[in-house]
Amino acid sequence: MHYILEFCQWLNGTSWSTYIREGDYPFPIIESFHVIGLAFSVGVIMWLDLRFLGLVMRDEPIQSLVEQLEPWAMGGFLIMFVSGALLFLSEPMKCYNTLAFRLKVIMLILTGLNVMYFHAKLYARLPEFDKLPTPPWQLKMVGIVSFVFWFGIIVAGRWTAYF
């Protein structure tokens, strides 16, 4: 794992990193995108998660909801990913040394795996699931994991400033 530390140290010394870190405007502007992007990403995906749990729009077929919302969520996560990468780039050593940030990264990876599981194993079965009176346990599991982890990621992101 030593190479992660070396990578962070190297990043810290690049001119891009210094530019974002030391300028008055770049960091606040990028961070604003990152915060606003919450609406486009978590704000959209949470409706899918709540639908998987059978809590909202129960009369809407899950497949059609996924098809309609996913493009927006993808756009939102792209904004989050790019702005997040730039924010990380500006203070890699602080992120490396912060427990909250490490937890955030771990949760991001786990959430990514959750999404991959949904698409690999469950997406093809959605027409079948839509015929059931309530969503099956697999969908509920994906929904709960996603919901809890995204909010955990938001919390960890905010607490990166503290420890």
Next chain:
Amino acid sequence: MTLLRFIPMGFFQWCEAVWPGHWIREATWIFAITETIHIMVLAVLLGTIFVVDLRLLGMGLKRRSAAQLAKDLMPWTLTSMVLMVLTGIPLFMSEAVRLADSVPFFYKMFFLALALITHFTIYRSSTQPGRAEGAGLGKVAACLSLACWFGVAIAGRAIAFV
């Protein structure tokens, strides 16, 4: 432009002196927790607003009418608004004196007032059942709503910087 132009300093000092403001000032971890809840609820609130705004602009969840969507999401919108206020007030009170002089905070309140007025007037009438889809008023309401709420979020974030 700051709140101090309209409200005397005595009010802000009083906010910091009474128990919610005073208590949170003393215990930083309570501030952190309250602020974290404030941000989580923000994601929910922006999510509800955003989905309906998209629909009013004819995008996103096209299968449902804007009126139906607004009705489905209404409990979430209202609950998150209430929670934002319930967490926001203690946060404000804990550093009222600093916020009295804060330009970003003034604009946050300005955009918030505008957002709430938009929400409970033209936005609400655009999402009445039976309203013609794609009506111009809906588009205006959606754009205004998005601009105001994003203004609140950006100004809110700027408070810490300025």
